[in-house]
Amino acid sequence: DAGVIQSPRHEVTEMGQEVTLRCKPISGHDYLFWYRQTMMRGLELLIYFNNNVPIDDSGMPEDRFSAKMPNASFSTLKIQPSEPRDSAVYFCASSLEGEGNQPQHFGDGTRLSIL
Amino acid sequence: SQKIEQNSEALNIQEGKTATLTCNYTNYSPAYLQWYRQDPGRGPVFLLLIRENEKEKRKERLKVTFDTTLKQSLFHITASQPADSATYLCAPVSGSARQLTFGSGTQLTVLP
Numbered sequence: 001d002a003g004v005i006q007s008p009r010h011e012v013t014e015m016g017q018e019v020t021l022r023c024k025p026i027s028g029h030d031y032l033f034w035y036r037q038t039m040m041r042g043l044e045l046l047i048y049f050n051n052n053v054p055i056d057d058s059g060m061p062e063d064r065f066s067a068k069m070p071n072a073s074f075s076t077l078k079i080q081p082s083e084p085r086d087s088a089v090y091f092c093a094s095s096l097e098g099e100g101n102q103p104q105h106f107g108d109g110t111r112l113s114i115l
Numbered sequence: 116s117q118k119i120e121q122n123s124e125a126l127n128i129q130e131g132k133t134a135t136l137t138c139n140y141t142n143y144s145p146a147y148l149q150w151y152r153q154d155p156g157r158g159p160v161f162l163l164l165i166r167e168n169e170k171e172k173r174k175e176r177l178k179v180t181f182d183t184t185l186k187q188s189l190f191h192i193t194a195s196q197p198a199d200s201a202t203y204l205c206a207p208v209s210g211s212a213r214q215l216t217f218g219s220g221t222q223l224t225v226l227p
Contacts, residue, residue, distance in 0.1 A: 099212070108156070
C-alpha cells in the first residue's frame with residue numbers, strides 16, 4: 001500500500017525565495033496534518049484539514065506560511081518569503097475519521113534548508 | 116498550559132534487557148495515549164494506542180501502561196534488540212481531538 005508521499009525530500013534555497021512543499025495523503029483518509037520538527041521545539045502541528053477544509057491553523061507561525069488542500073489527494077505548504085529560521089523537517093500525515101483513537105500515518109518529510 | 120515530558124533525552128541499555136520509557140503529562144485529561152517510533156530521516160510510525168479505561172496494552176514485545184491518577188504512561192520493550200534503537204514519542208490525546216501534541220521523545224540505543 002502506498003503511504004503518505006511527500007516531495008521534495010530535500011530542499012535547499014536562499015532566503016527570500018518561495019518554497020512549496022507537497023503531500024499526497026493515503027487514499028480514503030479524511031484528515032491531513034502538517035507538522036514541523038526541529039531540535040529545539042520538537043514535532044509541532046502547523047495546520048490540519050478535514051475533508052479538504054482547514055480546521056485549525058493556530059500553529060502556523062506567521063503570515064508567510066500558507067497551506068491549501070485543493071482536493072482529497074493533494075496538499076501544499078508554502079512559505080513566502082522564506083527565512084533561515086524556517087529551516088526544519090516538515091512532515092505531512094493523514095488519518096481516518098475518528099477521535100483521538102485514530103493513528104496518524106506520516107510521510108518521510110521534507111528537509112528544508114534556507115541559506 | 117498543557118505539558119508533556121518524556122524521561123531523559125537518551126536511554127542506553129544492553130541487548131536482551133527491558134527498556135522502560137516514561138511519558139508524563141500535566142493539565143491534560145486524555146482519553147487516549149498514542150506511542151510512535153521515529154528512525155533517523157524517517158517520519159514517525161504508529162506503534163500502540165491505549166485508552167483511559169485500559170490499564171495495560173500489549174503487542175508482541177511491547178507493553179504500554181496508562182495511569183490516569185499519576186498522569187503517566189510507561190512504554191516497555193522486553194528482550195530489547197539493537198533494531199529497537201530509535202526515538203520514541205508519546206502523544207496524549209483528548210477525546211474530541213483529532214490533532215496530536217507530541218512529547219519531545221526519548222532516544223533509545225540498544226547496545227549489542
